[in-house]
Amino acid sequence: MTISVIDSASSMRQVLATTPSQRTDLIREMWAPMAGMYHFIPGGVDMANVHRQNFGFDWDGATEPIREGLERLIEADVWNRITKALKSGAAALRSANLGIEVPDLKVLLILGNPENKHFIDEVQGLSAFGGISGYITITIWPTPQVLKRLEAIVVHELHHNVRYSPDGIMWDPLTVTVGEQVISEGLADVFAAEMFGDSGYTHFVSASTYSDDEVLAKVVSGLHITGMQNFTAWVHGDATARLLGADPVGLPTGAGYAAGARLVQAYLDSTGTTAAQSIGTPLDEVLRVALPRLGLRLNREQ
Structure with a gap:
Protein backbone atom coordinates (compact mmCIF):
# COMPACT_ATOMS: atom_id res chain seq x y z
CA MET A 1 0.00 0.00 0.00
CA ILE A 169 -18.83 -4.68 -1.08
CA MET A 170 -20.23 -3.27 -4.33
CA TRP A 171 -21.89 0.14 -4.09
CA ASP A 172 -24.38 0.20 -6.96
CA PRO A 173 -26.07 3.64 -7.09
CA LEU A 174 -29.17 2.07 -8.64
CA THR A 175 -29.78 -0.57 -5.98
CA VAL A 176 -27.92 0.53 -2.84
CA THR A 177 -30.10 1.17 0.20
CA VAL A 178 -30.11 3.58 3.10
CA GLY A 179 -29.30 0.52 5.19
CA GLU A 180 -25.94 0.01 3.47
CA GLN A 181 -24.79 3.52 4.30
CA VAL A 182 -26.14 3.35 7.84
CA ILE A 183 -24.31 0.10 8.52
CA SER A 184 -21.13 1.33 6.85
CA GLU A 185 -21.14 4.45 9.05
CA GLY A 186 -21.71 2.30 12.11
CA LEU A 187 -18.90 -0.09 11.21
CA ALA A 188 -16.52 2.80 10.52
CA ASP A 189 -17.33 4.55 13.79
CA VAL A 190 -17.01 1.38 15.85
CA PHE A 191 -13.73 0.55 14.10
CA ALA A 192 -12.42 4.01 15.02
CA ALA A 193 -13.59 3.42 18.59
CA GLU A 194 -11.79 0.06 18.67
CA MET A 195 -8.60 1.97 17.89
CA PHE A 196 -9.13 5.25 19.75
CA GLY A 197 -11.82 4.74 22.37
CA ASP A 198 -14.84 7.01 22.66
CA SER A 199 -13.25 9.63 20.42
CA GLY A 200 -13.90 7.21 17.57
CA TYR A 201 -17.57 8.14 17.50
CA THR A 202 -18.52 10.99 15.16
CA HIS A 203 -18.60 14.13 17.24
CA PHE A 204 -21.44 15.98 15.51
CA VAL A 205 -23.84 13.29 16.73
CA SER A 206 -25.18 14.14 20.17
CA ALA A 207 -25.07 11.63 23.01
CA SER A 208 -28.85 11.79 23.25
CA THR A 209 -29.17 10.76 19.59
CA TYR A 210 -27.00 7.69 20.21
CA SER A 211 -29.29 6.58 23.02
CA ASP A 212 -32.66 7.57 21.54
CA ASP A 213 -34.76 4.48 20.82
CA GLU A 214 -37.22 6.50 18.73
CA VAL A 215 -34.41 7.72 16.47
CA LEU A 216 -33.18 4.16 16.08
CA ALA A 217 -36.66 2.88 15.18
CA LYS A 218 -37.22 5.74 12.74
CA VAL A 219 -33.93 5.09 10.92
CA VAL A 220 -34.66 1.36 10.80
CA SER A 221 -38.02 2.15 9.16
CA GLY A 222 -36.11 3.68 6.24
CA LEU A 223 -33.33 1.13 5.78
CA HIS A 224 -35.01 -0.36 2.69
CA ILE A 225 -35.15 2.95 0.78
CA THR A 226 -33.14 3.14 -2.44
CA GLY A 227 -32.03 6.14 -4.47
CA MET A 228 -29.01 8.04 -3.22
CA GLN A 229 -30.89 11.34 -3.46
CA ASN A 230 -32.99 10.08 -0.55
CA PHE A 231 -30.12 9.15 1.73
CA THR A 232 -29.17 12.50 3.24
CA ALA A 233 -32.14 12.94 5.55
CA TRP A 234 -31.95 9.36 6.85
CA VAL A 235 -28.19 9.36 7.44
CA HIS A 236 -27.17 12.96 8.10
CA GLY A 237 -30.49 14.31 9.35
CA ASP A 238 -33.02 16.99 8.48
CA ALA A 239 -30.70 20.01 8.70
CA THR A 240 -28.36 18.64 6.03
CA ALA A 241 -31.32 17.49 3.93
CA ARG A 242 -32.73 21.02 3.89
CA LEU A 243 -29.32 22.44 2.97
CA LEU A 244 -29.15 20.14 -0.04
CA GLY A 245 -32.77 20.62 -1.08
CA ALA A 246 -33.96 17.19 0.04
CA ASP A 247 -37.10 16.43 2.03
CA PRO A 248 -36.62 16.09 5.80
CA VAL A 249 -37.97 12.98 7.50
CA GLY A 250 -37.89 14.05 11.15
CA LEU A 251 -34.39 13.06 12.24
CA PRO A 252 -31.64 14.93 14.11
CA THR A 253 -28.16 15.49 12.74
CA GLY A 254 -26.18 12.28 12.41
CA ALA A 255 -29.13 10.00 13.13
CA GLY A 256 -27.89 7.37 10.69
CA TYR A 257 -24.46 7.28 12.34
CA ALA A 258 -26.03 6.73 15.76
CA ALA A 259 -28.40 4.05 14.52
CA GLY A 260 -25.62 2.40 12.55
CA ALA A 261 -23.37 2.24 15.59
CA ARG A 262 -26.11 0.63 17.67
CA LEU A 263 -26.98 -1.91 14.98
CA VAL A 264 -23.34 -2.77 14.40
CA GLN A 265 -22.61 -3.11 18.12
CA ALA A 266 -25.59 -5.45 18.48
CA TYR A 267 -24.22 -7.56 15.65
CA LEU A 268 -20.70 -7.62 17.09
CA ASP A 269 -21.95 -8.46 20.58
CA SER A 270 -23.95 -11.37 19.18
CA THR A 271 -21.18 -12.76 17.01
CA GLY A 272 -18.16 -11.99 19.18
CA THR A 273 -16.44 -10.23 16.29
CA THR A 274 -15.00 -6.75 15.75
CA ALA A 275 -15.67 -3.97 13.28
CA ALA A 276 -12.23 -4.62 11.83
CA GLN A 277 -13.07 -8.28 11.25
CA SER A 278 -16.50 -7.37 9.89
CA ILE A 279 -15.37 -4.91 7.23
CA GLY A 280 -16.68 -7.13 4.45
CA THR A 281 -19.80 -8.41 6.18
CA PRO A 282 -22.85 -7.87 3.96
CA LEU A 283 -25.64 -5.59 5.11
CA ASP A 284 -28.24 -8.37 5.21
CA GLU A 285 -26.13 -10.46 7.59
CA VAL A 286 -25.64 -7.56 10.00
CA LEU A 287 -29.37 -6.82 10.02
CA ARG A 288 -30.34 -10.51 10.33
CA VAL A 289 -28.46 -10.68 13.60
CA ALA A 290 -28.80 -7.13 14.95
CA LEU A 291 -32.48 -6.35 14.47
CA PRO A 292 -33.92 -9.20 16.59
CA ARG A 293 -31.41 -8.45 19.33
CA LEU A 294 -32.70 -4.88 19.43
CA GLY A 295 -36.34 -5.95 19.18
CA LEU A 296 -36.79 -4.42 15.72
CA ARG A 297 -37.93 -5.59 12.29
CA LEU A 298 -36.97 -4.44 8.80
CA ASN A 299 -39.56 -2.61 6.72
CA ARG A 300 -39.35 -4.22 3.28
CA GLU A 301 -41.87 -1.99 1.49
CA GLN A 302 -40.54 -0.53 -1.72
Whole structure:
Protein backbone atom coordinates (compact mmCIF):
# COMPACT_ATOMS: atom_id res chain seq x y z
CA MET A 1 0.00 0.00 0.00
CA THR A 2 1.25 3.45 -0.95
CA ILE A 3 -0.09 6.40 1.03
CA SER A 4 0.12 9.76 -0.73
CA VAL A 5 -0.96 12.54 1.62
CA ILE A 6 -0.99 15.61 -0.60
CA ASP A 7 1.02 18.62 0.60
CA SER A 8 -2.05 20.81 0.74
CA ALA A 9 -0.39 23.12 3.27
CA SER A 10 1.86 24.44 0.50
CA SER A 11 -1.06 24.57 -1.92
CA MET A 12 -3.29 26.50 0.47
CA ARG A 13 -0.47 28.88 1.33
CA GLN A 14 0.05 29.52 -2.37
CA VAL A 15 -3.67 30.22 -2.86
CA LEU A 16 -3.65 32.75 -0.04
CA ALA A 17 -0.48 34.46 -1.27
CA THR A 18 -1.64 35.16 -4.81
CA THR A 19 -4.11 37.62 -6.32
CA PRO A 20 -7.83 36.75 -6.20
CA SER A 21 -7.97 36.34 -9.99
CA GLN A 22 -5.42 33.50 -9.84
CA ARG A 23 -6.87 31.57 -6.93
CA THR A 24 -9.52 29.52 -8.72
CA ASP A 25 -6.96 27.81 -10.94
CA LEU A 26 -4.76 27.10 -7.92
CA ILE A 27 -7.71 25.50 -6.14
CA ARG A 28 -8.19 23.28 -9.18
CA GLU A 29 -4.50 22.36 -9.12
CA MET A 30 -4.70 21.45 -5.43
CA TRP A 31 -7.64 19.13 -6.12
CA ALA A 32 -6.27 17.71 -9.39
CA PRO A 33 -4.80 14.52 -7.82
CA MET A 34 -8.33 13.61 -6.69
CA ALA A 35 -9.89 13.85 -10.15
CA GLY A 36 -9.93 10.05 -10.41
CA MET A 37 -12.76 10.01 -7.87
CA TYR A 38 -15.02 11.22 -10.67
CA HIS A 39 -13.92 8.81 -13.41
CA PHE A 40 -17.53 7.71 -13.84
CA ILE A 41 -18.69 11.21 -14.90
CA PRO A 42 -18.24 11.83 -18.63
CA GLY A 43 -15.90 14.75 -19.13
CA GLY A 44 -15.04 14.92 -15.44
CA VAL A 45 -16.02 17.74 -13.09
CA ASP A 46 -14.79 21.22 -12.22
CA MET A 47 -12.65 20.61 -9.14
CA ALA A 48 -13.26 24.18 -7.95
CA ASN A 49 -16.94 23.25 -7.61
CA VAL A 50 -15.94 20.08 -5.79
CA HIS A 51 -13.99 22.23 -3.32
CA ARG A 52 -17.12 24.30 -2.61
CA GLN A 53 -19.36 21.24 -2.35
CA ASN A 54 -17.00 19.83 0.30
CA PHE A 55 -17.37 22.99 2.43
CA GLY A 56 -13.89 24.13 1.37
CA PHE A 57 -12.70 27.58 2.40
CA ASP A 58 -13.92 30.56 0.37
CA TRP A 59 -10.91 31.67 -1.66
CA ASP A 60 -12.68 34.91 -2.56
CA GLY A 61 -13.39 35.79 1.05
CA ALA A 62 -11.31 37.08 3.95
CA THR A 63 -7.92 35.39 3.97
CA GLU A 64 -6.77 36.12 7.52
CA PRO A 65 -9.00 33.51 9.23
CA ILE A 66 -7.82 30.92 6.70
CA ARG A 67 -4.17 31.82 7.34
CA GLU A 68 -4.75 31.40 11.08
CA GLY A 69 -6.51 28.07 10.53
CA LEU A 70 -3.66 26.86 8.34
CA GLU A 71 -1.11 27.72 11.01
CA ARG A 72 -3.11 25.72 13.54
CA LEU A 73 -3.06 22.71 11.21
CA ILE A 74 0.70 23.03 10.76
CA GLU A 75 1.29 23.39 14.50
CA ALA A 76 -0.82 20.27 15.09
CA ASP A 77 1.32 18.29 12.60
CA VAL A 78 -1.84 17.02 10.94
CA TRP A 79 -0.28 15.72 7.71
CA ASN A 80 2.15 13.43 9.52
CA ARG A 81 -0.59 12.34 11.90
CA ILE A 82 -2.83 11.38 8.97
CA THR A 83 -0.09 9.22 7.47
CA LYS A 84 0.60 7.47 10.77
CA ALA A 85 -3.11 6.89 11.41
CA LEU A 86 -3.60 5.34 7.97
CA LYS A 87 -0.63 3.02 8.49
CA SER A 88 -1.88 1.90 11.90
CA GLY A 89 -5.45 1.54 10.62
CA ALA A 90 -4.31 -0.53 7.64
CA ALA A 91 -2.25 -2.73 9.95
CA ALA A 92 -5.26 -3.29 12.21
CA LEU A 93 -7.44 -4.27 9.26
CA ARG A 94 -4.82 -6.65 7.86
CA SER A 95 -4.32 -8.24 11.26
CA ALA A 96 -8.07 -8.84 11.59
CA ASN A 97 -8.52 -10.07 8.01
CA LEU A 98 -5.75 -12.20 6.58
CA GLY A 99 -5.25 -11.50 2.91
CA ILE A 100 -7.24 -8.27 2.87
CA GLU A 101 -6.16 -5.75 0.25
CA VAL A 102 -5.79 -2.14 1.37
CA PRO A 103 -5.69 0.06 -1.75
CA ASP A 104 -3.08 2.67 -2.55
CA LEU A 105 -4.42 5.93 -1.20
CA LYS A 106 -4.42 9.56 -2.23
CA VAL A 107 -5.48 11.78 0.65
CA LEU A 108 -6.39 15.46 0.55
CA LEU A 109 -6.91 17.53 3.69
CA ILE A 110 -8.27 21.04 3.28
CA LEU A 111 -9.53 23.81 5.51
CA GLY A 112 -13.26 24.31 5.56
CA ASN A 113 -15.17 27.56 5.39
CA PRO A 114 -15.50 29.13 8.84
CA GLU A 115 -18.25 31.42 7.52
CA ASN A 116 -20.51 28.49 6.63
CA LYS A 117 -22.86 28.11 9.60
CA HIS A 118 -23.93 24.58 8.71
CA PHE A 119 -20.32 23.42 8.47
CA ILE A 120 -19.30 25.08 11.74
CA ASP A 121 -22.43 24.71 13.87
CA GLU A 122 -24.27 21.66 12.54
CA VAL A 123 -21.47 19.28 11.52
CA GLN A 124 -18.99 20.96 13.86
CA GLY A 125 -16.13 21.53 11.44
CA LEU A 126 -16.01 18.14 9.73
CA SER A 127 -16.87 16.86 6.27
CA ALA A 128 -15.00 13.80 5.01
CA PHE A 129 -15.45 11.20 2.32
CA GLY A 130 -13.73 7.85 1.79
CA GLY A 131 -16.32 5.87 -0.11
CA ILE A 132 -14.45 5.68 -3.43
CA SER A 133 -11.58 3.23 -3.22
CA GLY A 134 -8.17 4.84 -3.43
CA TYR A 135 -9.22 8.34 -2.38
CA ILE A 136 -9.96 10.11 0.90
CA THR A 137 -10.91 13.78 1.28
CA ILE A 138 -11.07 15.48 4.66
CA THR A 139 -12.39 19.00 5.18
CA ILE A 140 -11.98 20.36 8.70
CA TRP A 141 -11.94 23.48 10.77
CA PRO A 142 -9.23 23.05 13.43
CA THR A 143 -11.26 23.22 16.61
CA PRO A 144 -9.76 21.45 19.63
CA GLN A 145 -12.32 18.68 19.26
CA VAL A 146 -11.60 18.08 15.58
CA LEU A 147 -7.84 18.10 16.12
CA LYS A 148 -8.19 15.69 19.04
CA ARG A 149 -10.25 13.32 16.86
CA LEU A 150 -8.11 13.57 13.72
CA GLU A 151 -6.79 9.99 13.82
CA ALA A 152 -10.28 8.61 14.46
CA ILE A 153 -11.66 10.64 11.56
CA VAL A 154 -8.96 9.24 9.29
CA VAL A 155 -9.46 5.56 10.14
CA HIS A 156 -13.23 5.95 9.85
CA GLU A 157 -12.73 6.94 6.21
CA LEU A 158 -10.16 4.18 5.73
CA HIS A 159 -12.74 1.59 6.81
CA HIS A 160 -15.13 2.89 4.14
CA ASN A 161 -12.35 2.83 1.56
CA VAL A 162 -11.54 -0.82 2.14
CA ARG A 163 -15.18 -1.92 2.48
CA TYR A 164 -15.86 -0.49 -0.97
CA SER A 165 -12.63 -1.62 -2.60
CA PRO A 166 -12.88 -3.70 -5.81
CA ASP A 167 -12.71 -6.93 -3.80
CA GLY A 168 -15.19 -5.73 -1.20
CA ILE A 169 -18.83 -4.68 -1.08
CA MET A 170 -20.23 -3.27 -4.33
CA TRP A 171 -21.89 0.14 -4.09
CA ASP A 172 -24.38 0.20 -6.96
CA PRO A 173 -26.07 3.64 -7.09
CA LEU A 174 -29.17 2.07 -8.64
CA THR A 175 -29.78 -0.57 -5.98
CA VAL A 176 -27.92 0.53 -2.84
CA THR A 177 -30.10 1.17 0.20
CA VAL A 178 -30.11 3.58 3.10
CA GLY A 179 -29.30 0.52 5.19
CA GLU A 180 -25.94 0.01 3.47
CA GLN A 181 -24.79 3.52 4.30
CA VAL A 182 -26.14 3.35 7.84
CA ILE A 183 -24.31 0.10 8.52
CA SER A 184 -21.13 1.33 6.85
CA GLU A 185 -21.14 4.45 9.05
CA GLY A 186 -21.71 2.30 12.11
CA LEU A 187 -18.90 -0.09 11.21
CA ALA A 188 -16.52 2.80 10.52
CA ASP A 189 -17.33 4.55 13.79
CA VAL A 190 -17.01 1.38 15.85
CA PHE A 191 -13.73 0.55 14.10
CA ALA A 192 -12.42 4.01 15.02
CA ALA A 193 -13.59 3.42 18.59
CA GLU A 194 -11.79 0.06 18.67
CA MET A 195 -8.60 1.97 17.89
CA PHE A 196 -9.13 5.25 19.75
CA GLY A 197 -11.82 4.74 22.37
CA ASP A 198 -14.84 7.01 22.66
CA SER A 199 -13.25 9.63 20.42
CA GLY A 200 -13.90 7.21 17.57
CA TYR A 201 -17.57 8.14 17.50
CA THR A 202 -18.52 10.99 15.16
CA HIS A 203 -18.60 14.13 17.24
CA PHE A 204 -21.44 15.98 15.51
CA VAL A 205 -23.84 13.29 16.73
CA SER A 206 -25.18 14.14 20.17
CA ALA A 207 -25.07 11.63 23.01
CA SER A 208 -28.85 11.79 23.25
CA THR A 209 -29.17 10.76 19.59
CA TYR A 210 -27.00 7.69 20.21
CA SER A 211 -29.29 6.58 23.02
CA ASP A 212 -32.66 7.57 21.54
CA ASP A 213 -34.76 4.48 20.82
CA GLU A 214 -37.22 6.50 18.73
CA VAL A 215 -34.41 7.72 16.47
CA LEU A 216 -33.18 4.16 16.08
CA ALA A 217 -36.66 2.88 15.18
CA LYS A 218 -37.22 5.74 12.74
CA VAL A 219 -33.93 5.09 10.92
CA VAL A 220 -34.66 1.36 10.80
CA SER A 221 -38.02 2.15 9.16
CA GLY A 222 -36.11 3.68 6.24
CA LEU A 223 -33.33 1.13 5.78
CA HIS A 224 -35.01 -0.36 2.69
CA ILE A 225 -35.15 2.95 0.78
CA THR A 226 -33.14 3.14 -2.44
CA GLY A 227 -32.03 6.14 -4.47
CA MET A 228 -29.01 8.04 -3.22
CA GLN A 229 -30.89 11.34 -3.46
CA ASN A 230 -32.99 10.08 -0.55
CA PHE A 231 -30.12 9.15 1.73
CA THR A 232 -29.17 12.50 3.24
CA ALA A 233 -32.14 12.94 5.55
CA TRP A 234 -31.95 9.36 6.85
CA VAL A 235 -28.19 9.36 7.44
CA HIS A 236 -27.17 12.96 8.10
CA GLY A 237 -30.49 14.31 9.35
CA ASP A 238 -33.02 16.99 8.48
CA ALA A 239 -30.70 20.01 8.70
CA THR A 240 -28.36 18.64 6.03
CA ALA A 241 -31.32 17.49 3.93
CA ARG A 242 -32.73 21.02 3.89
CA LEU A 243 -29.32 22.44 2.97
CA LEU A 244 -29.15 20.14 -0.04
CA GLY A 245 -32.77 20.62 -1.08
CA ALA A 246 -33.96 17.19 0.04
CA ASP A 247 -37.10 16.43 2.03
CA PRO A 248 -36.62 16.09 5.80
CA VAL A 249 -37.97 12.98 7.50
CA GLY A 250 -37.89 14.05 11.15
CA LEU A 251 -34.39 13.06 12.24
CA PRO A 252 -31.64 14.93 14.11
CA THR A 253 -28.16 15.49 12.74
CA GLY A 254 -26.18 12.28 12.41
CA ALA A 255 -29.13 10.00 13.13
CA GLY A 256 -27.89 7.37 10.69
CA TYR A 257 -24.46 7.28 12.34
CA ALA A 258 -26.03 6.73 15.76
CA ALA A 259 -28.40 4.05 14.52
CA GLY A 260 -25.62 2.40 12.55
CA ALA A 261 -23.37 2.24 15.59
CA ARG A 262 -26.11 0.63 17.67
CA LEU A 263 -26.98 -1.91 14.98
CA VAL A 264 -23.34 -2.77 14.40
CA GLN A 265 -22.61 -3.11 18.12
CA ALA A 266 -25.59 -5.45 18.48
CA TYR A 267 -24.22 -7.56 15.65
CA LEU A 268 -20.70 -7.62 17.09
CA ASP A 269 -21.95 -8.46 20.58
CA SER A 270 -23.95 -11.37 19.18
CA THR A 271 -21.18 -12.76 17.01
CA GLY A 272 -18.16 -11.99 19.18
CA THR A 273 -16.44 -10.23 16.29
CA THR A 274 -15.00 -6.75 15.75
CA ALA A 275 -15.67 -3.97 13.28
CA ALA A 276 -12.23 -4.62 11.83
CA GLN A 277 -13.07 -8.28 11.25
CA SER A 278 -16.50 -7.37 9.89
CA ILE A 279 -15.37 -4.91 7.23
CA GLY A 280 -16.68 -7.13 4.45
CA THR A 281 -19.80 -8.41 6.18
CA PRO A 282 -22.85 -7.87 3.96
CA LEU A 283 -25.64 -5.59 5.11
CA ASP A 284 -28.24 -8.37 5.21
CA GLU A 285 -26.13 -10.46 7.59
CA VAL A 286 -25.64 -7.56 10.00
CA LEU A 287 -29.37 -6.82 10.02
CA ARG A 288 -30.34 -10.51 10.33
CA VAL A 289 -28.46 -10.68 13.60
CA ALA A 290 -28.80 -7.13 14.95
CA LEU A 291 -32.48 -6.35 14.47
CA PRO A 292 -33.92 -9.20 16.59
CA ARG A 293 -31.41 -8.45 19.33
CA LEU A 294 -32.70 -4.88 19.43
CA GLY A 295 -36.34 -5.95 19.18
CA LEU A 296 -36.79 -4.42 15.72
CA ARG A 297 -37.93 -5.59 12.29
CA LEU A 298 -36.97 -4.44 8.80
CA ASN A 299 -39.56 -2.61 6.72
CA ARG A 300 -39.35 -4.22 3.28
CA GLU A 301 -41.87 -1.99 1.49
CA GLN A 302 -40.54 -0.53 -1.72
